[in-house]
Amino acid sequence: MAASAVLLALAGCANKGELIEGGITSVRTGCPTVGVPAGTGDITLFDPPAxxxxxxxxxxxxxxxxxxTCTETGEDIVTQVTFSVNARRTRTDAPRDVQLPYFLSVVQGGSAVVAKRVGQVNLHFDAGQARASATGSASGTVNRAAATLPADVRERLTRRRKAGEEDAAVDPLTVPEVRAAVQRATFEALVGFQLTGDQLRYNATR
Incomplete structure (x- = not known):
């Protein structure tokens, strides 16, 4: 069951899995998992900045x-990410425009950043208004071949296993080469605010 759970966690979007006669079957797409890295979902501006x-x-x-949304066509897998930003300001005496920077990174194997884009969300506060909202979007592209498990690895993961067989109780993800192949073919699309070192430390310690 542990292997099945890990497979489902790594499968990205639109997936399912079940145990059959002690084996593992899984429907896996190359769509990256989308998320917000810890500590980057909030941003605080100070006055004075120091x-x-x-x-x-x-x-x-x-x-x-x-x-x-994930589109799998041709050689590329394109993930379009949208999000909302809710902001609040302290002084409300005059109208104000604020730009908040954000990023989208495509990460392979849990640690290797293979692409990154930076943009900004524009927020407008009317006079007397303390709150403002805006939406943002970004896209990331993954090569289909890089996100596809080799046929031999897929066969080892999905092969039917019956009780009593030598490998029936062996989690295939404990095999180093299988685990490494799954990790290489696993991508994430991570979106968050583009923070300075001081802003990231503030989020981590507040």
Missing amino acids: STAASAIDVTGAMTDVRS
Whole structure:
């Protein structure tokens, strides 16, 4: 059951799996898993910028409603990510426009960043208005061949296993070459605010 659970977690979008006679079957697509890295879903601007006191908070923003669509056509797998940003400011006496930077990174194998795009969300506050919202979008592309498991690895993962067989109780993901192949073919599309080192430390310690 542990192998089945891990396969489902790595499968990306539109997947399912079940145990059959002690074996594992899985429907796996190359669509990357979409998420927000820890500590990057919120941003805080201070005035003055060098301060991190609560009394110096100028604008806060939070990323929410992250959604994705995945298109598998041709040699590329394209993931389009959309999200909303809800912001709040402290001073409301005058109208104001605020730009908050964000990124989308395509990560392979849980650690290797293979592509990154940076954009910004534009928020407008009317005079007297403390809150503002906006939407943003970004896309990432994954090569289909890189996200496809080799045939021999797929066969080892999905082969039917019967009780009593020598490998029936062996989790195929404990085999180093199988685990490495699954990791190489696993991609994530991660979106979050493009934070400075100080902003990231603030999010981690507040």
